Amino acid sequence: MSFFIEPVTRDSVVVQIGKALDFRNAADFKAAVQEQVRSGVRNFILDFTDTGILDSTGLGSIFSLYRQVSPMSGQVVFASVSRPVQVVVQLTRTYKVFRQFPSVDAAREGIR
Amino acid sequence: MPPVKESGSSGSPQTMEVTTQHFHGLDAIMDELHALFDTWESDGALLSHLDANTVQLLRLALHEWVANIVQHADFADNEPRVTLQIVPNGRRVKCIVEDNSNGFPFMKELALRERALEPFPERGMGLLMLDAATESFTYAHSEDGRQKLEFTVSGDKESWLNIPF
Numbered sequence: 001m002s003f004f005i006e007p008v009t010r011d012s013v014v015v016q017i018g019k020a021l022d023f024r025n026a027a028d029f030k031a032a033v034q035e036q037v038r039s040g041v042r043n044f045i046l047d048f049t050d051t052g053i054l055d056s057t058g059l060g061s062i063f064s065l066y067r068q069v070s071p072m073s074g075q076v077v078f079a080s081v082s083r084p085v086q087v088v089v090q091l092t093r094t095y096k097v098f099r100q101f102p103s104v105d106a107a108r109e110g111i112r
Numbered sequence: 113m114p115p116v117k118e119s120g121s122s123g124s125p126q127t128m129e130v131t132t133q134h135f136h137g138l139d140a141i142m143d144e145l146h147a148l149f150d151t152w153e154s155d156g157a158l159l160s161h162l163d164a165n166t167v168q169l170l171r172l173a174l175h176e177w178v179a180n181i182v183q184h185a186d187f188a189d190n191e192p193r194v195t196l197q198i199v200p201n202g203r204r205v206k207c208i209v210e211d212n213s214n215g216f217p218f219m220k221e222l223a224l225r226e227r228a229l230e231p232f233p234e235r236g237m238g239l240l241m242l243d244a245a246t247e248s249f250t251y252a253h254s255e256d257g258r259q260k261l262e263f264t265v266s267g268d269k270e271s272w273l274n275i276p277f
Contacts, residue, residue, distance in 0.1 A: 023179050024142065053146065055175055056237035063232035087168040091244055092237075092273050 012043035021058030042074030045107040049080040079107040135194040166267040173245040185213035203267040215259040218251040244273035
């Protein structure tokens with residue numbers, strides 16, 4: 001499964017997570033964002049508008065991205081968080097780490 | 113093969129209808145599981161007494177367990193068979209998942225994962241997430257030699273997994 005990635009600025013992108021980020025496609029997500037990091041992207045807006053499933057492996061792949069970009073002053077933020085994703089965010093308390101925005105547009109403004 | 117559904121009343125005045133689903137093979141089990149939840153949530157019948165967050169915790173706990181089965185369970189030469197029972201009970205819901213794998217030392221693995229959890233872990237959170245999402249659980253061999261996970265999810269429990277950041 002591929003992820004749609006939209007450039008925002010030279011070093012920022014929006015990643016549409018789609019219906020699921022779980023053990024079945026986490027490797028694809030990692031590969032997609034790795035390619036972005038290699039090309040100079042440091043800020044990632046994860047768009048969870050349509051996401052019905054975020055599991056432990058999916059969250060682990062986001063942690064992996066965060067570990068990679070945070071030493072380079074990069075950011076990983078969550079936008080338009082669906083209820084299933086919000087439940088995982090609350091359960092794992094990752095709201096302490098990843099800023100959340102009500103929409104992708106708000107996130108675009110917020111990471112500038 | 114699509115999941116096969118059974119249903120029936122337990123007869124207890126405290127307990128609503130028991131729903132049972134049988135899954136054969138693992139290729140499509142995750143899609144089938146989530147399709148069931150989509151149906152249950154849209155028709156409002158099975159899980160209507162639970163608040164939306166509790167339903168999502170239930171879905172997450174089952175997802176993590178089935179993911180564990182798909183990725184790690186050893187079925188030897190047997191065709192994988194998984195049975196799911198849902199027993200709504202007030203603001204709680206009990207789940208029983210049985211499978212014909214060889215099983216594994218769940219409690220030992222859980223303790224190991226808790227000790228080994230690193231900051232921002234990439235792997236090893238699945239069983240911990242299941243533990244955090246549930247009010248209580250047991251894992252044992254059933255009398256017919258199958259593996260049986262039984263857990264309860266409650267709308268009254270404040271759940272969290274303490275990941276080091």
